[in-house]
Amino acid sequence: MVREVTDDDIGLKVVREAPAEAVQIIDILAIHGIGAHPDDTWCKNVGTAESPQRVNWLEADYMLPAVAPNARIMRYGYQSQWFGEGAVRQKVSTVAHRLLMALHQRREKYPFxxxxxxxxxxxxxxxxxxxxxxxxxxxxxxGIFDSTAGLLFFGTPFRGAEGMTPTMMLEAARQEYEEDEVQPQVLQILQPGNEFLQELVDQFGKTRTHVDKAVVACFYELKASNVGKIVGKADRTVSKMRLYG
Known part of the structure; x- marks a missing residue:
C-alpha cells in the first residue's frame, strides 16, 4: 500500500543542495504521479518488508548525484490520493499552478x-x-520555460492509457473502498481522446519548433501491471500499459 501523504510531504523539498564548490549549477525537479508518495516514488527497498532499507535515487550519492554532481536536486509533492480514506479531488491545472508558485519562490535568486x-x-x-x-x-x-533544458517522462500517458485503463483502476478501487472514498475525476484525463489531454499535448507540441527547445526523453512500461496492488491488496493483473505519445 502507498504510504499516506501528510501536510509535511506536500510542496517543494530540496533533497540535495549543489556542492559549495560547484560551478554552472543546474536545478533538477522530480514530480510524482497520482496515488503515489512524493518521496517513496523515487525509492527502492533494498532490505526486507520487516526491515525496510529504502534507497532514494534522487539523493543517494552513487545514483543521480553521481551523474549530476553540480545539481541542486528537488522534488515536488502534492496530495495525490484518489481512493481510500482522505481521498481528494485533484486537477492538473491546480497542481501545475502550485508547482509554479513553489518553483518561482525557490528560484527567485537564480530564475534563469x-x-x-x-x-x-x-x-x-x-x-x-x-x-x-x-x-x-x-x-x-x-525563466521557468526559457531555462528548461531537459524533460524526462516515466510512464506519462500523453495520449491516454490503454491496457490498464482508468475504468479498470476505478472498478478495482470500488471493490476495496466505499463509494464516497473514491474520487474518479482525476482519472478522466487518462482516457484516450480526453479533450483536455489532447489540447495540452498539442499545445506543448507547438513549442517544439523553438530552436532552444528542451531535450525530451520518454520511458514506459512493457510488462504487465498489477492494478490490484495499486489500489488495494487483491491481485488483478492486466496487460502491459500502452502509452500514446
Whole structure:
C-alpha cells in the first residue's frame, strides 16, 4: 500500500543542495504521479518488508548525484490520493499552478538557472501544463520555460492509457473502498481522446519548433501491471500499459 501523504510531504523539498564548490549549477525537479508518495516514488527497498532499507535515487550519492554532481536536486509533492480514506479531488491545472508558485519562490535568486524536470505518470502532465503557463505568462513565471533544458517522462500517458485503463483502476478501487472514498475525476484525463489531454499535448507540441527547445526523453512500461496492488491488496493483473505519445 502507498504510504499516506501528510501536510509535511506536500510542496517543494530540496533533497540535495549543489556542492559549495560547484560551478554552472543546474536545478533538477522530480514530480510524482497520482496515488503515489512524493518521496517513496523515487525509492527502492533494498532490505526486507520487516526491515525496510529504502534507497532514494534522487539523493543517494552513487545514483543521480553521481551523474549530476553540480545539481541542486528537488522534488515536488502534492496530495495525490484518489481512493481510500482522505481521498481528494485533484486537477492538473491546480497542481501545475502550485508547482509554479513553489518553483518561482525557490528560484527567485537564480530564475534563469538551467532546469531539468523528471516526471512520473500524471506528474508529466502537470509539468506540461506548468511549462505552457510559464511560457504564456513569462512576467509571472520568469525563466521557468526559457531555462528548461531537459524533460524526462516515466510512464506519462500523453495520449491516454490503454491496457490498464482508468475504468479498470476505478472498478478495482470500488471493490476495496466505499463509494464516497473514491474520487474518479482525476482519472478522466487518462482516457484516450480526453479533450483536455489532447489540447495540452498539442499545445506543448507547438513549442517544439523553438530552436532552444528542451531535450525530451520518454520511458514506459512493457510488462504487465498489477492494478490490484495499486489500489488495494487483491491481485488483478492486466496487460502491459500502452502509452500514446
Amino acid at each position: 538557472r538551467p532546469l531539468l524536470f523528471i516526471a512520473h505518470c500524471f506528474g508529466g502532465l502537470v509539468v506540461l501544463k506548468a511549462l505552457l503557463d510559464a511560457r504564456h505568462y513569462k512576467d509571472d513565471w520568469p
